[in-house]
Amino acid sequence: xxxxxxxxxxxxxxxxxxxxxxxxxxxxxxxxPVIVSKTxxxxxxxxxxxxxLDSAPLKEEFAMSKGRIADxxxxxxxxxxxxxxxxx
Numbered sequence: 478x479x480x481x482x483x484x485x486x487x488x489x490x491x492x493x494x495x496x497x498x499x500x501x502x503x504x505x506x507x508x509x510p511v512i513v514s515k516t517x518x519x520x521x522x523x524x525x526x527x528x529x530l531d532s533a534p535l536k537e538e539f540a541m542s543k544g545r546i547a548d549x550x551x552x553x554x555x556x557x558x559x560x561x562x563x564x565x
Contacts, residue, residue, distance in 0.1 A: 496558050497521040503553045504528075524560035526550070539564045 500521050505513050517529040526547070530536050539546065543562040551557045 493521070499554060500526060500550060500558055503550050507549050507553050521558065524558070525563060526559045526561070527563040527565060529565045536564050 497520065501519050504516065504519055508516075512535065515531045515535055517531055518527075519529075520527045528539070530539065539562075543564065546562050547559040550559050
C-alpha cells in the first residue's frame with residue numbers, strides 16, 4: 478500500500494510539497510520557540526531552504542551557521558532534503 482501511495486504522490490508532483498511540509502515541521506521541532514516565533518516563512522526548492530526571519534540579529538547569527546542548520550534538519554528528518562540554507 479505504501480508503494481502505491483508513494484507512486485501516486487510522485488505522479489501528481491506532490492513530493493516536493495510533502496518534503497517542504499516535513500522541513501517546516503522539523504524546523505519547529507528542532508529550533509527553540511523564540512526562533513520559531515521570529516520565523517516568517519520557510520520554503521524549499523530543489524534542496525535550497527529559504528528562511529525569512531523577523532530579527533536582524535538572528536539573521537546575522539544564522540548566516541554564519543547555515544551549514545549547521547542544514548545538518549541539524551537533515552539529521553532530524555533522517556535524510557538529506559536540504560543542500561543549502563538561504564537566510565532573508
